[in-house]
Amino acid sequence: MRTTRKLSIMLLDIGFLFASMLAAIVLKADFERLFHLFENAPHFILLMIGIKLVFLKLLMLYDSLWEHASVDELIRIAVFGALSHFTVVALDLYMDGEFSYKSLLLISFFDVVLIGGFRMSYRVLRRLMSRASNITQSYKSVLIIGAGHTGGMTARHLLSEPQRLGYPKAFIDDDPLKEGTLVSGIKVLGNRYDILSVVKRQKIDEIILAIPTVPMQDRREILSECKRTGVKVKTVPSLEEMMVDNVDLKKIRDVEIEDLLGRDEVNLDMAGIKDYLEGKTVLVTGGGGSIGSELCRQILRFAPKKLIILDINENAVYDLSNELKARGLAGVDLDTVITSVRDRKELQRAFQTLKPQVVFHAAAHKHVPLMERSPQEAIKNNVFGTMNLVDAALKNDVERFVLISTDKAVNPTSVMGVSKRIAEMIVQSVESNKTIFTAVRFGNVLGSNGSVIPLFKKQIQAGGPVTVTHKDMVRYFMTIPEASRLVLQAGGLAKGGDVFVLDMGEPVRILNLAEDLIRLSGLEPYKDIEIEFTGLRPGEKLFEELLTSEESVESKTKHEKIFVGKPGRVEYAILLKRLVLLKELAEGGDQEALLEMLASLVTSYQRDNREINKAFLENGCTALIKEMKSRKLAMS
Helix, strand or coil, rough: HHHHHHHHHHHHHHHHHHHHHHHHHHHCCCCHHHHHHHHHHHHHHHHHHHHHHHHHHHCCCCCCHHCCCCHHHHHHHHHHHHHHHHHHHHHHHHHCCCCHHHHHHHHHHHHHHHHHHHHHHHHHHHHHHHHHHHHHHHCCCEEEECCCCHHHHHHHHHCCCCCCCCCCEEECCCCCCCCCEECCEEECCCCCHHHHHHHHHHCEEEECCCCCCCCCCHHHHHHHHHHHHEEEECCCCCHHHHHCCCCCCHHHHEEEHHHHHCCCCCCCCCHHHHHHCCCEEEECCCCHHHHHHHHHHHHHHHHHCCCEEEEEEHHHHHHHHHHHHHCCCCCEEEEEEECCCCCCCHHHHHHHHHHHEEEEEECCCHHHHHHCHHHHHHHHHHHHHHHHHHHHHHHCCEEEEEEEEHHCCCCCCHHHHHHHHHHHHHHCCCCCCEEEEEEEEEEEEEECCCCCCHHHHHHHCCCCCEEEECCCCEEEEEEHHHHHHHHHHHHCCCCEEEEEECCCCCCEEEEHHHHHHHHHHCECCCEEEEEEECCCCCCCCCCCCCCCCEEEEECCCCCEEEEEECCCEEEEEEEEHHHHHHHHHHCCCCCHHHHHHHHHHHHCCCCCCCCHHHHHHHHHHHHHHHHHHHHHHHHH
16 A cells, blocks of 8 residues: 555656656747757656656655655755756766756756645645544534525635534525535535435534525425424524614524414505504503514604603513614604503503503403413403503593404403403493594414413423423414514504404414424424423413404405404493493402403303313314314405
8 A cells, every 4th residue: 555655656756857847948948959858868858857766765755644744844855856956967967968057947946846845735635634524523514504695694604613603514405506506615415305314414413594585485394394304493584683683694593483483574554554653652551561562663663753661560661762772763752651551540640741642552461370360450450451541542632542452352261361352342332533442353472471482492491391281272373573563554454443353374283383392492302302281271272263253354454464353342331330340349359259240241251161172172173273264264
């Protein structure tokens, strides 16, 4: 092996020595001398090359380990150049000057450059290969989905800090013209259906989605392929995040369940929203909460005169105020009110002082199990808090009042749900020539405070188990930004007394949601993270609905994701009388009497959730989901 290696290098050296001589003659443009040498003095050429090979051998330049070459080898090459030069000069003089002195000097120079350069480049190449090998072995290997502009930027960003971010090993892209090409020096190895095989073949540790503009349906399909690999999945910021939060590729984040369940961005009638918000004083109750804070962010886009954040949670209001100021208020006055919607006098004072023209009422107690244990608190806050706001709106000529409601108000089995249904009834029944009252009803919001998603994430981070109440539980889900935009849109469509129902998409199994979250964390359900079923809690249903059995959909609005529900209407004067009794019961502490009163107010309220859940299971949850879908289809 070593002999073969030495012979190979010697043959290369002979080639270099010939090349040195030819280069010197060409440089001197002495072509006649070249023809003369090969015709009349080939023995001189062979002798010259032989002498130089002897010097290379004597100086042990065939015995060095060139991957470890250092200054010592460079010195020996320089000595070789000097010795061979003076020896050949002497030989040339002895043979009557076949070469000029300058030609011999050039030949020696090229000898050193070519022979020495080859040996040192061998060392450099070995080191580069070794470094590349170390990178792929030491750093986590990353697969980038999307070989477009964003994917190229992502690859360059990773290459700048591979020790922290990982080393990009390959691209995946659905464009067949890109397959096999190089992007930022990284090869495109296939399309979305090759993700699993590429991850296994390239030993990928992490996947990064660099497809901010891809339609949501395609994004979900790609994420489903990524989930099969069992490795961690991250994503670059979406275009919306980049525009709103001014983030860049340095903020590559974990893929969230919102990325898997989210839908394409909502198209808004911007002019319609602007008509009722621009230049107005807008009040948001529960402004520090998940929905309320996002409403505040979205409202700022429509240039109101003033934005008022009302909440009892001072810390949440403080944080949101700082965030909005940091983003830039663009001439909008920002004000805050720290109070509860239960404080009637303080609400009246705030309305008289600040004079809001548009009110979004998002403040509410929303935790079903907690409200089952404290039903009087749910009634005081959700029902009479709404009453206080409605009264303040009527007395201060508010132009538009929008109640944020929930699908749990439909055929409720919980105190929280029935309290929100009564709040809807108040907004539906109140009559005013100056104020438009309306309600907007939607389901669960992904990632909102106290929702199941943050709980699952904490449980996964703690190593499990993830707790699911029932394997057949299903819910509608919507992202916070989508819900907030549709609320703003519905507010512009309101005519008074209507309940808007938002298109929530397809119902999702909570169990599937938990499994997806575990997989997106690079873990395997039931293997790395256990899932435990804890049983339904008081007041919980296995499924939620968007319309009650007696409700109908009057029409589809001009927005494809908003429908107008027409529940039965109650006379406001009659409702007020019954609410007086309800208030006495809520303050009196007799829970049983309070629950009976709730059942008389909302006839669809079922205090015992067992029967409705039993029907759901007996009929087959798949069949009921199909029925829910058909009802939603009828809406469109």
